[in-house]
Amino acid sequence: KHIPGGVNSPVRAFKSVGGKPFFVKKGEGSKIYDIDGNSYIDYVCSWGLLILGHSPPAVINALKNKIKFGLSYGAPTEIETELAQLIKKCIPSIELLRFVNSGTEATMSAIRLARGFTGRNKIVKFEGCYHGHADSFLIKAGSGVATLGLPASTGVTREVAKDTINLPYNDVENFTKVVEKKHEEIAGIILEPVAGNMGVIPAEKEFIEKIRELTQKYDIVLIFDEVISGFRVALGGAQEFYNVNPDLTCLGKIIGGGLPVGAYGGRKDIMEKIAPLGPVYQAGTLSGNPVAMTAGYQTIKELMKPDVYQKLEKLGKKLESGIRSNLDKLGIELQYNRIGSISALFFTEEKVYDFASAQKSDTKRYARYFHEMLNRGIFLPPSQFEANFISLAHTENDIEKTIKANHLSLKRLF
Numbered sequence: 001k002h003i004p005g006g007v008n009s010p011v012r013a014f015k016s017v018g019g020k021p022f023f024v025k026k027g028e029g030s031k032i033y034d035i036d037g038n039s040y041i042d043y044v045c046s047w048g049l050l051i052l053g054h055s056p057p058a059v060i061n062a063l064k065n066k067i068k069f070g071l072s073y074g075a076p077t078e079i080e081t082e083l084a085q086l087i088k089k090c091i092p093s094i095e096l097l098r099f100v101n102s103g104t105e106a107t108m109s110a111i112r113l114a115r116g117f118t119g120r121n122k123i124v125k126f127e128g129c130y131h132g133h134a135d136s137f138l139i140k141a142g143s144g145v146a147t148l149g150l151p152a153s154t155g156v157t158r159e160v161a162k163d164t165i166n167l168p169y170n171d172v173e174n175f176t177k178v179v180e181k182k183h184e185e186i187a188g189i190i191l192e193p194v195a196g197n198m199g200v201i202p203a204e205k206e207f208i209e210k211i212r213e214l215t216q217k218y219d220i221v222l223i224f225d226e227v228i229s230g231f232r233v234a235l236g237g238a239q240e241f242y243n244v245n246p247d248l249t250c251l252g253k254i255i256g257g258g259l260p261v262g263a264y265g266g267r268k269d270i271m272e273k274i275a276p277l278g279p280v281y282q283a284g285t286l287s288g289n290p291v292a293m294t295a296g297y298q299t300i301k302e303l304m305k306p307d308v309y310q311k312l313e314k315l316g317k318k319l320e321s322g323i324r325s326n327l328d329k330l331g332i333e334l335q336y337n338r339i340g341s342i343s344a345l346f347f348t349e350e351k352v353y354d355f356a357s358a359q360k361s362d363t364k365r366y367a368r369y370f371h372e373m374l375n376r377g378i379f380l381p382p383s384q385f386e387a388n389f390i391s392l393a394h395t396e397n398d399i400e401k402t403i404k405a406n407h408l409s410l411k412r413l414f
């Protein structure tokens with residue numbers, strides 16, 4: 001009656017899995033609790049951002065102390081610089097960065113900057129990658145756009161759409177052909193180096209390296225959208241994992257520790273083109289909000305402690321081997337893609353390496369799987385085309401329960 005579809009972001013509505021979404025009362029550690037008294041082990045983790053789990057004491061306590069001093073000033077604060085320094089330390093390719101309020105704002109601003117810096121118009125993106133909901137990206141996009149099966153959003157003008165070149169993910173040959181032909185028109189190339197919005201599909205190393213090579217050769221701005229992979233696949237994100245530095249990086253989710261934050265940053269000569277230093281305009285009333293900065297700062301401090309990513313890998317591996325062993329025992333062939341603490345179980349027998357292969361998944365069976373798991377107290381993403389996230393609050397016991405539920409659920413489905 002009051003909100004379109006009852007939700008403020010489409011995938012929350014359970015449209016592709018059916019049924020009605022539960023309404024949340026609270027989150028604590030690895031669990032989410034609904035207003036009807038049910039609890040679930042949470043693998044959505046607020047779409048990846050809750051890497052410390054729900055309500056982490058270090059963050060909550062820091063926020064309690066911070067809000068005593070006010071909520072927003074619209075003038076610079078020290079905590080903005082402190083968080084910027086911390087991020088730069090973890091992701092050395094970032095020499096300067098600007099905070100915004102969401103991942104969408106980060107990617108939208110990064111492509112404007114790429115255009116302003118190069119004086120060219122076209123942007124290359126890859127099918128099934130999701131970069132938020134700015135007009136330029138809503139063509140063959142992942143996440144909710146894929147979930148709802150939309151080829152593109154209406155309301156995006158043909159003029160805008162013609163400046164976006166969409167290419168298949170992980171296809172080196174196609175990419176090379178297009179860039180060799182059109183490089184004089186291309187301002188920037190944006191990709192999720194680990195795609196997390198068509199299930200989970202890590203880029204092949206050769207693909208990433210070719211992109212870096214050609215963008216360097218033709219002075220095209222290479223933008224890594226690390227809104228999911230940043231501080232997730234490694235402290236330094238996917239760029240650390242692949243050892244390939246982009247020109248610009250977009251961040252979001254984890255760096256806000258549960259509050260609305262995004263950021264884009266990278267090469268100094270490019271970032272210096274942003275107002276007030278340069279002619280590319282970008283601003284925000286709440287950008288760098290001190291409360292949100294505090295949540296991000298505390299979260300990253302926690303992630304900088306020893307063995308954090310080893311722990312996430314251990315839990316991710318345990319879940320993977322449990323599910324693979326269930327599949328073996330039941331004689332079912334499904335694809336499982338994982339990198340550290342993010343994973344996706346694809347309901348297809350064929351290897352999943354791009355959007356087309358991800359779309360071969362049996363989404364109807366995934367929908368039934370989702371509800372089987374939910375009924376057993378496990379909250380998975382309500383779409384085949386989203387990632388599963390493990391947090392530092394997940395325990396070995398949570399993983400064992402999940403493996404058991406996975407066995408019982410798969411048994412009912414095949």
Ligand code: PLP
Pocket residue numbers: 047101102103104105107130131132133143192196197225226227228252253262
């Ligand atoms: N980029 C990626 C890779 C994302 O996964 C998302 C959101 O899921 C975005 C950008 C957009 O971020 P936001 O939802 O904060 O606008």
